[in-house]
Every structure is written in structure tokens, then in C-alpha cells.
Amino acid sequence: MAQELIRMEHISKSFPGVKALSDVSFQLNAGEVHALVGENGAGKSTLMKVLTGVYAKDEGRIFLHGKEVDIRGVRDSQRLGIVMIHQELNLMNHLTVAQNIFIGREERRALFFLNDAALNRRARELFERLRVDIDPTVPVGSLTVAKQQMVEIAKALSYNSEVLIMDEPTAALTDNEIEDLFRVIRMLRAEGKGIIHISHRLEELKQISDRITVMRDGGYVATVDTAQAQTNQIISMMVGREIFITRSERAAPQNAPVALEVKNLNAGRMVRDVSFKVHKGEILGIAGLVGAGRTETARAIFGADPLESGEIFVHGQRLNIRTPKDAVRAGIAYLSEDRKRYGLMLGLSVQTNTSIAAMKRFLRAGFFLSDAREEQNMRKMIDELSIKTPSTHQLTRFLSGGNQQKVVLAKWLTRNCDVLIFDEPTRGIDVGAKNEIYKLLDRLAAEGKAIIMISSELPEIIRVSNRVVVMCEGRITGEVKGDEIDQTTIMRYATMREAQAIGGE
Ligand SMILES: Nc1ncnc2c1ncn2[C@@H]1O[C@H](COP(=O)(O)OP(=O)(O)OP(=O)(O)O)[C@@H](O)[C@H]1O
Ligand SMILES: [Mg+2]
Numbered sequence: 001m002a003q004e005l006i007r008m009e010h011i012s013k014s015f016p017g018v019k020a021l022s023d024v025s026f027q028l029n030a031g032e033v034h035a036l037v038g039e040n041g042a043g044k045s046t047l048m049k050v051l052t053g054v055y056a057k058d059e060g061r062i063f064l065h066g067k068e069v070d071i072r073g074v075r076d077s078q079r080l081g082i083v084m085i086h087q088e089l090n091l092m093n094h095l096t097v098a099q100n101i102f103i104g105r106e107e108r109r110a111l112f113f114l115n116d117a118a119l120n121r122r123a124r125e126l127f128e129r130l131r132v133d134i135d136p137t138v139p140v141g142s143l144t145v146a147k148q149q150m151v152e153i154a155k156a157l158s159y160n161s162e163v164l165i166m167d168e169p170t171a172a173l174t175d176n177e178i179e180d181l182f183r184v185i186r187m188l189r190a191e192g193k194g195i196i197h198i199s200h201r202l203e204e205l206k207q208i209s210d211r212i213t214v215m216r217d218g219g220y221v222a223t224v225d226t227a228q229a230q231t232n233q234i235i236s237m238m239v240g241r242e243i244f245i246t247r248s249e250r251a252a253p254q255n256a257p258v259a260l261e262v263k264n265l266n267a268g269r270m271v272r273d274v275s276f277k278v279h280k281g282e283i284l285g286i287a288g289l290v291g292a293g294r295t296e297t298a299r300a301i302f303g304a305d306p307l308e309s310g311e312i313f314v315h316g317q318r319l320n321i322r323t324p325k326d327a328v329r330a331g332i333a334y335l336s337e338d339r340k341r342y343g344l345m346l347g348l349s350v351q352t353n354t355s356i357a358a359m360k361r362f363l364r365a366g367f368f369l370s371d372a373r374e375e376q377n378m379r380k381m382i383d384e385l386s387i388k389t390p391s392t393h394q395l396t397r398f399l400s401g402g403n404q405q406k407v408v409l410a411k412w413l414t415r416n417c418d419v420l421i422f423d424e425p426t427r428g429i430d431v432g433a434k435n436e437i438y439k440l441l442d443r444l445a446a447e448g449k450a451i452i453m454i455s456s457e458l459p460e461i462i463r464v465s466n467r468v469v470v471m472c473e474g475r476i477t478g479e480v481k482g483d484e485i486d487q488t489t490i491m492r493y494a495t496m497r498e499a500q501a502i503g504g505e
Helices: 044-051 074-079 097-102 108-112 116-130 145-158 175-190 202-208 231-239 294-301 324-329 339-343 350-364 371-384 401-414 431-446 458-464 487-494
Strands: 004-015 018-029 032-037 059-064 067-069 082-085 163-167 194-198 211-216 219-225 258-267 271-279 283-287 309-314 317-319 332-335 419-423 450-454 467-472 475-481
Touching: 004 044, 018 032, 018 044, 018 194, 032 044, 032 175, 032 202, 044 059, 044 082, 044 163, 044 194, 074 082, 082 145, 097 116, 097 145, 116 145, 145 175, 175 194, 175 202, 202 231, 211 231, 219 231, 231 431, 258 294, 258 450, 271 294, 271 450, 271 475, 283 294, 283 431, 283 458, 283 487, 294 332, 294 419, 294 450, 324 332, 332 401, 350 371, 350 401, 371 401, 401 431, 431 450, 431 458, 450 458, 458 487, 467 487, 475 487
Parallel strands: 018 219, 032 194, 032 211, 082 163, 163 194, 283 450, 283 467, 332 419, 419 450
Antiparallel strands: 004 018, 004 059, 059 067, 211 219, 258 271, 258 309, 309 317, 467 475
């Protein structure tokens, strides 16, 4: 018999205007990885925040080892050995790795007598146990996201936690980093810990989870054994209907004029001699492994990073783009992969965030910013992208992670740009909404927009693109179009390093 760690019964939680959880039950055993899935806004993060005392529940009971517990704050959950690694990591960038691990804990007084050297030694022991290579003395801000996550895991272990909750830990990781994370998760599972894993990458659930619990609209749907579950079955439980993701039938435009052309772009180390064209009505995919220079290329075109050399033409006219403002004026939009840093003002309403890039359009009508027009536009966007929010006035910070991402999309779609660069537009977005976004891209292309789609998910690139250029280490290594577009060909170009080409490695 499996030993039970956590049982949550009949949990309900409301926020003003939103019933985030309604009568949800959940159970976790020792030595188990339990995946929690559901659409954006289904209530996954909220349920886990109730378990860790970030939010107080309105109703329901929580048991640990069969005994009811009263969790009133994060301190309580930590003391009980329950730790959550949040969707947006909670580390302090300027402090060292070791300081981050040991900061703000209850036995602070004892630690007060420990100097940095002692903290570093204790941190080093934790990393040895995890078998990861991290220097405890460097500032956390200098680490990759994957390593920052390992720091969070080390921190969790330092509390002797029995329950580790990870909210979309793989969303921003490369395949190798995911493998490493899974190795650590399996190790913790073998030690008898319970791990709750929230993810939108359904294909990884088979690899890592023992059971899967599905939530929908703040409610509990079902819990299934992963070994017995079919991905399609999970999807239909999540969205309440079947979804088929098929290749787009939109044909490549014939003889369409070139909307954007870049010639011999060089910027930093990651953009080397990059040239390509995008036509009106065309979707150009840019594929490549993480670190291939795709985002850097987009940022260089958008004026977010300085260009060392090269030329940019929009509708045949050579432009001097030095800042994002120049780019926006030329009709280029860039939807960044990092919603927190570049995309959104979390303290402002959904509506303001959406309108910000298009202020001029609303002003040009000759009025002061007209609330009615804004509202009308926003309603259309909420509808088209199925953004889950109680009202257009809701502060963006209160939206679920995936819904924040959709607001970034709404913001740029509101502004009428001719060239749209999407950088990982579906990261953290659920399957149903992903499909909606693909359809939206098709529609925009059919309307004559030129679209660049950067994505690490190959099926997605293949689904939407008329043509794909592939990058590796800052250079374009190949181009495929139409029926030639397939995973094997793209992967071959994506790993075509210069060193290999000249017989190295
Ligand atoms: N602090 C808050 N104030 C108001 N509403 C909130 C707050 N936190 C969450 N919500 C709302 O509760 C609902 C559930 O959100 P939650 O973050 O739990 O979703 P999720 O399943 O984690 O989604 P995602 O996959 O997008 O991260 C959403 O409608 C969200 O807008
Ligand atoms: Mg969430």
C-alpha cells in the first residue's frame, strides 16, 4: 500500500469576481510524481498556493500523514515540509547562491553565527547530493534559469521537505536541462519524497509522472494512472472536447511582395551574417535549438539590441532601426518570449496593457482616449484568444500565467502592424488555446500580414509555417519549404555546427 503524504478535500477558494477553486480534492503519496494539468486559469497554481499557505482557503480540509493540518502561511507549510517552486522564480538576483538558499528561515538566529564560508560549505553539500555543478559563491542572477531552478530545489531540500511542488518547471528549459531536472526528480522520488509537477507539455508526463490529476474551470475532473492514460483522453478531459491539431491548409502566397528583408545582419555573438525575406501573407518559421540566436535575431531587427552591420528593408524601403520605437513606427511588432520582462506591466489592468501599443490608434479618432472603443476592442480580443479574466479592468498580475501570455498577444494584435514577429508565443499556453493561436496566425497571414514564428516546439513550427529557416550558433544553416518541412530535416540543420562542417568535434 502506498503511504499517503497529502490529502486535500473539498477545497474552495474565491477571489473577487472569480471562483478559482470549487470543491477540489487531491491526494499525493510518498515516492510519487503526481502531475497536475488543466487549461490556463483552471486553478492549478491556486490549488498549490492554498496547500503552501500563500492563499487562505475558503473551505475544505488538508491532511498530512492522515492528520489534519492548519496552514496559515508559507512559514507553516515550510515547517511541515511542503515547498513550492513558483512559476516565476522567487530568488534574489544580487545575493549569492548560498545566501539565497539560507535566507529568511526560522532558525535564522542559529545561522546568524554562521559566516559566508559556512553557508557556502552547506550549499556545496546540497549540490553534491543533487549531483549538479553550481558555485555557491556567485550571484544567483548570473545563472541560467535551469540552474536557478536547481538552487530552488536545493533550498527546498535544505528544509528537509517531503513534498516538492513545481509549477511549470520545464517551460523555459532546453531538452538537456529537462533531462537533468528529471534525473533529480527521479532521485527525490526514490528517496520517498512526493513531487507535484504542473505542466502544459503533455508529452513529458509519460516520462516523469506516476499519476495525473486533471482540473477544469476550478473543478476536479479525474485522477488517472499515467501508465493507463492516453494523451488524447487527457486532452479531452482538460478541455471538455476533442482537439485535433492538423497541418495548416493555407497555401503559401504566390508572387506576393516582400514585406521584410534582412541582409547580412550581425549583432553580438549570436547573430552572424543572417539574411532572409518574408513575403506578405507568409508565415516564416525560424527553428533551432535554444541558444541558436533566434531571439537575438528578432531583437536586432526590432531595434532592441544594437546592430553591428547589415540592412533591414520594409516594403522595399531601407530603414534605419535603432530603437523598438523606430521598429514599431515601421510597422514591426515583436512579441517577446519573456512576458515579465518585456511584455507586460503587471500592475496595470488587462485593458491598459492591451491598448498601450495602440494608444495612437485610439487617439487618432480625434478624441481623448475613448474608453468605449478600448473596451470594445478588448472584448473582441478576450473573445478571440479566450482570455480568462473576470473583467477588462482586472490587474494583469491576478491573471493565471498562460492568460498573461495571451494579453501580450492581444496587445500587439491591437496595433495594426504589417510584420509580426512571434517569439515562443505558446509557451505556457494550454493545448486548446494553442490551437486557437495557430488558427489566429493563419487568419493574420490570410489578411496579408507577414509573420515570423520562432518556436522550440517543432510540431508547432511545422504546423504553421510556409517556409522554415533553421539557425545554429548564430548562423542560418538551412531553409526548407512546403512538403520538405519535417522534423528530421530541421533537426539536421539545427545541429549543423560550423565546427562539424569543417571536420571538427
Ligand atoms: N490573486 C488573485 N486575484 C484574483 N484572481 C486570481 C488570483 N490568483 C488567481 N486568480 C484567478 O484564479 C483562476 C485560476 O488561476 P490559476 O493561476 O490557479 O490558474 P492555472 O491553472 O495555474 O493557469 P496557468 O496554466 O495559466 O498558469 C484564474 O481565473 C485567475 O485569474
Ligand atoms: Mg499557473
